[in-house]
Amino acid sequence: MVDIERANQEAVQRFLNSQPVLVGIGKALDVIPGMTPKTILHAGPPVTWDRMSGPLKGAIIGALIYEGLAQDENQAIELASSGEIIFDSCHHHNAVGPMAGVTSPSMPVFIVENKTYGNKAYCNLNEGLGKALRFGAYGEDVIKRLKWMEEVLGPALKEALSIVGEIDVKNLQVQALMMGDECHNRNRAGTSLFLRQIAPGLVKSSLPKEDVAKVFEFINGNDHFFLNLSMAACKATADSAKGIKGSTMVYTMARNGTDFGIRVSGLGDKWFTAPAEKIRGLYFPGFGPEDANPDIGDSVISETIGIGGFAMAAAPAIVQFVGGTVKDAINYTQSMYEITLTENNAYRIPYLDFKGTPTGIDIRKVIETGILPIINTGIAHKKPGIGQVGAGLVNPPMKCFEDALIAFAEEYNIE
Amino acid sequence: MVDIERANQEAVQRFLNSQPVLVGIGKALDVIPGMTPKTILHAGPPVTWDRMSGPLKGAIIGALIYEGLAQDENQAIELASSGEIIFDSCHHHNAVGPMAGVTSPSMPVFIVENKTYGNKAYCNLNEGLGKALRFGAYGEDVIKRLKWMEEVLGPALKEALSIVGEIDVKNLQVQALMMGDECHNRNRAGTSLFLRQIAPGLVKSSLPKEDVAKVFEFINGNDHFFLNLSMAACKATADSAKGIKGSTMVYTMARNGTDFGIRVSGLGDKWFTAPAEKIRGLYFPGFGPEDANPDIGDSVISETIGIGGFAMAAAPAIVQFVGGTVKDAINYTQSMYEITLTENNAYRIPYLDFKGTPTGIDIRKVIETGILPIINTGIAHKKPGIGQVGAGLVNPPMKCFEDALIAFAEEYNIE
Numbered sequence: 001m002v003d004i005e006r007a008n009q010e011a012v013q014r015f016l017n018s019q020p021v022l023v024g025i026g027k028a029l030d031v032i033p034g035m036t037p038k039t040i041l042h043a044g045p046p047v048t049w050d051r052m053s054g055p056l057k058g059a060i061i062g063a064l065i066y067e068g069l070a071q072d073e074n075q076a077i078e079l080a081s082s083g084e085i086i087f088d089s090c091h092h093h094n095a096v097g098p099m100a101g102v103t104s105p106s107m108p109v110f111i112v113e114n115k116t117y118g119n120k121a122y123c124n125l126n127e128g129l130g131k132a133l134r135f136g137a138y139g140e141d142v143i144k145r146l147k148w149m150e151e152v153l154g155p156a157l158k159e160a161l162s163i164v165g166e167i168d169v170k171n172l173q174v175q176a177l178m179m180g181d182e183c184h185n186r187n188r189a190g191t192s193l194f195l196r197q198i199a200p201g202l203v204k205s206s207l208p209k210e211d212v213a214k215v216f217e218f219i220n221g222n223d224h225f226f227l228n229l230s231m232a233a234c235k236a237t238a239d240s241a242k243g244i245k246g247s248t249m250v251y252t253m254a255r256n257g258t259d260f261g262i263r264v265s266g267l268g269d270k271w272f273t274a275p276a277e278k279i280r281g282l283y284f285p286g287f288g289p290e291d292a293n294p295d296i297g298d299s300v301i302s303e304t305i306g307i308g309g310f311a312m313a314a315a316p317a318i319v320q321f322v323g324g325t326v327k328d329a330i331n332y333t334q335s336m337y338e339i340t341l342t343e344n345n346a347y348r349i350p351y352l353d354f355k356g357t358p359t360g361i362d363i364r365k366v367i368e369t370g371i372l373p374i375i376n377t378g379i380a381h382k383k384p385g386i387g388q389v390g391a392g393l394v395n396p397p398m399k400c401f402e403d404a405l406i407a408f409a410e411e412y413n414i415e
Numbered sequence: 416m417v418d419i420e421r422a423n424q425e426a427v428q429r430f431l432n433s434q435p436v437l438v439g440i441g442k443a444l445d446v447i448p449g450m451t452p453k454t455i456l457h458a459g460p461p462v463t464w465d466r467m468s469g470p471l472k473g474a475i476i477g478a479l480i481y482e483g484l485a486q487d488e489n490q491a492i493e494l495a496s497s498g499e500i501i502f503d504s505c506h507h508h509n510a511v512g513p514m515a516g517v518t519s520p521s522m523p524v525f526i527v528e529n530k531t532y533g534n535k536a537y538c539n540l541n542e543g544l545g546k547a548l549r550f551g552a553y554g555e556d557v558i559k560r561l562k563w564m565e566e567v568l569g570p571a572l573k574e575a576l577s578i579v580g581e582i583d584v585k586n587l588q589v590q591a592l593m594m595g596d597e598c599h600n601r602n603r604a605g606t607s608l609f610l611r612q613i614a615p616g617l618v619k620s621s622l623p624k625e626d627v628a629k630v631f632e633f634i635n636g637n638d639h640f641f642l643n644l645s646m647a648a649c650k651a652t653a654d655s656a657k658g659i660k661g662s663t664m665v666y667t668m669a670r671n672g673t674d675f676g677i678r679v680s681g682l683g684d685k686w687f688t689a690p691a692e693k694i695r696g697l698y699f700p701g702f703g704p705e706d707a708n709p710d711i712g713d714s715v716i717s718e719t720i721g722i723g724g725f726a727m728a729a730a731p732a733i734v735q736f737v738g739g740t741v742k743d744a745i746n747y748t749q750s751m752y753e754i755t756l757t758e759n760n761a762y763r764i765p766y767l768d769f770k771g772t773p774t775g776i777d778i779r780k781v782i783e784t785g786i787l788p789i790i791n792t793g794i795a796h797k798k799p800g801i802g803q804v805g806a807g808l809v810n811p812p813m814k815c816f817e818d819a820l821i822a823f824a825e826e827y828n829i830e
Binding site (some may be wrong): 317325350 | 442527556590593594595596603604607608610611612614619624625627628630632634635731732740741742765766768769
């Protein structure tokens with residue numbers, strides 16, 4: 001008989017022991033395992049072109065133009081439908097990507113190593129809010145910015161990091177939680193602390209100072225810059241708990257805009273998917289719920305390891321961005337203790353007397369209590385080419401957890 | 416009959432309307448009104464050399480050596496006792512200084528203008544924690560750092576500011592309160608946000624990049640860097656409410672390490688002083704209450720205008736630095752509403768549902784309720800030459816408020 005409690009303790013202990021550190025910045029093609037010149041990675045569980053949502057299609061159109069594989073939208077759609085491009089889940093390549101999560105071969109990516117377990121994780125760099133590839137926009141400005149990120153930002157950060165040395169991302173997350181971030185939809189502190197740490201390296205780098213100044217202006221102009229680095233750290237943490245025999249702990253949650261998928265430690269690589277839910281949120285002026293795509297993105301890797309929506313009590317000011325009251329934010333965090341295995345030993349919430357965040361979702365507890373994980377998230381327009389229209393709160397479909405529990409019972413012969 | 420309520424509304428409205436903006440960085444001798452080559456400004460109400468506390472004497476010894484007016488400690492003491500040096504309160508020169516607050520002619524200072532009322536305020540730059548002039552230390556390292564601040568840091572910030580343009584300090588304070596600072600003893604967010612804003616200017620400046628990198632490293636290494644800029648902003652705000660006929664609102668609180676002094680809007684320049692109190696605090700390893708000097712410094716200008724100790728509910732993590740529990744921090748803020756005139760319209764506390772901070776101390780309410788303003792503060796060693804030994808909480812002496820109320824009754828013929 002499998003000892004589930006013991007397996008879960010081992011699994012969640014791996015989350016707690018993880019030490020994700022930024023060790024480099026590289027080109028996706030060079031550093032992401034299994035990447036090819038014609039591979040496009042995307043957020044969430046695997047999905048075929050014909051089933052992809054508008055924003056994911058939009059981001060892929062943009063990526064094909066950015067890579068020079070297509071000249072325009074029509075060519076890009078033709079190529080994407082041709083079968084010539086390999087689409088795959090970021091998660092199958094130790095990677096994550098926010099919203100559409102589209103990661104193409106030329107993009108610069110953060111390389112985060114989990115120093116405790118030796119595994120690595122990757123995430124591309126954040127473009128800013130509004131019209132951005134990850135929300136499905138692919139206008140000229142979007143492509144131009146991606147080129148600048150490839151040619152200036154990526155190399156600048158790479159050289160700066162080599163000067164200042166590896167950066168302990170978990171430490172930045174821990175500090176950011178003391179400063180009103182929850183490290184998913186509020187990243188102002190994390191972005192500030194990252195910039196402070198890498199700044200001397202940027203200044204000492206060999207880049208022309210106009211470029212260095214632009215890098216500072218770009219990061220200063222985007223309070224979400226830290227998100228993608230934080231996500232890579234969460235992914236490096238999450239993957240360390242994969243494949244613990246007998247564990248019912250979730251180690252992946254992800255959405256591709258069509259499906260929500262979870263993976264469970266004791267069930268290896270298998271995805272449990274169901275249609276992605278609608279988001280309850282605040283919309284930018286001129287947009288409303290009828291414009292919204294269902295839930296999309298890998299950024300829910302934050303909640304998977306105990307921050308983001310699970311740490312909203314640390315970030316009261318986030319309600320101005322995702323809706324609700326401060327009391328709601330505290331209640332969301334409190335309710336997550338019902339479905340998790342432990343309190344985090346590093347991620348802490350000042351207003352709950354420095355209590356550790358609820359960490360390690362147990363699919364059994366989700367089914368028993370009927371409480372679903374709380375996720376805060378950006379909202380993409382449902383049509384390709386438009387971009388972000390708001391931000392809000394969402395849950396995974398219960399079916400993912402139900403199917404996973406049935407599969408777990410079968411796998412381990414539990415009646 | 417004077418209309419006290421109306422006068423107080425006018426006084427506190429001036430606090431609320433104030434828009435303190437960083438407009439320049441200059442040399443104290445050049446920019447502070449009434450500064451001379453032989454003037455040394457200090458924190459708190461005026462005090463003569465013979466009555467000065469250890470840390471204030473230590474800081475003055477250091478300043479005289481730094482200015483080249485003395486070669487060593489003995490010469491400095493001789494000069495300080497000779498009557499040749501003009502000692503005066505920072506507050507008499509539109510200035511403030513943390514702890515000893517010693518400001519000498521060659522020091523670079525922030526120049527903050529209150530855009531609403533046109534008045535200016537000044538504060539020197541923060542040296543960091545531990546062995547620092549403002550805590551009474553004057554070793555070789557302290558003097559060397561002051562020289563570097565004069566020769567590199569000040570000019571670098573001055574040029575950078577001229578490139579990025581004026582910086583709205585109130586806006587930085589408002590954001591910092593959303594990020595777990597209370598802008599007195601926790602300034603990690605404020606320091607980060609200031610650095611983000613000035614960074615492109617530093618990079619574009621004409622300084623050698625080694626110097627620019629050192630400036631980034633210095634500010635990144637000192638989470639209190641923002642304090643002195645914030646204090647100048649508070650002083651610019653506070654002074655705008657001076658001299659409102661009939662107002663019982665406090666517009667200055669300050670300590671020189673011997674005396675605590677307050678000034679009241681309707682009573683003009685007059686100080687009401689009493690012996691400074693002992694601080695209840697956390698000590699650095701190797702130090703204890705027997706080492707502590709009584710309360711010292713102008714940083715209580717923060718509490719005077721509604722932040723610092725009055726905003727501790729915004730900064731739960733500060734209890735790790737000054738002692739107490741998170742609940743205490745919230746209670747301190749809550750109790751300050753009892754002795755203040757209004758809720759701030761800009762400084763807000765996320766955890767109290769974005770309620771404005773308690774703003775504008777009314778001496779009548781202090782006497783009626785018996786509740787004294789709460790101040791959080793650093794602790795200096797009582798002997799010259801040692802430096803900071805801890806941080807904690809303190810109140811002003813009740814006598815300041817009692818004497819002020821008696822004087823108010825006399826001034827306005829109230830029985």
